[in-house]
Amino acid sequence: MSNHRTVRCRGPYGGEGAQAVGTDCSDPAVFEVARYDLPSLPVCPIHLGPSLLVASRVLWPPEIRLIGRP
Template sequence: MTDRDRADSCRGPYGGEAGPGHCGDPARFEVARHGRAPLRVCPVHLGPSLLMADGVLWPPDISLIR
């Protein structure tokens, strides 16, 4: 896996840095967070990330990245 593949991988649903919860599927969405880097997630983890990830803005700011 290349650095780009890791950067474009899903970090959902909790936003860990390749720790537990890192699914490895391609990220399709970016969720803005307060005081943290945006969270890139796959379609499966978009909903859970809005509910469980740290610092998610409300209302959520979601961007399609691919």
């Protein structure tokens, strides 16, 4: 799990390409949220809940993986 500590949170929206500008925070990601036809969304604990509600193409029921420790 330690190799993922450098991954930064991309929540809560998880925009791709030009849409990703300004949508991330500077905290390390602790979880990955699986999405349909998009890469998994790395998020911090604060953005986990909002990303399930507003990120694009989140699977339902959600698939959440622990990738680090807060």
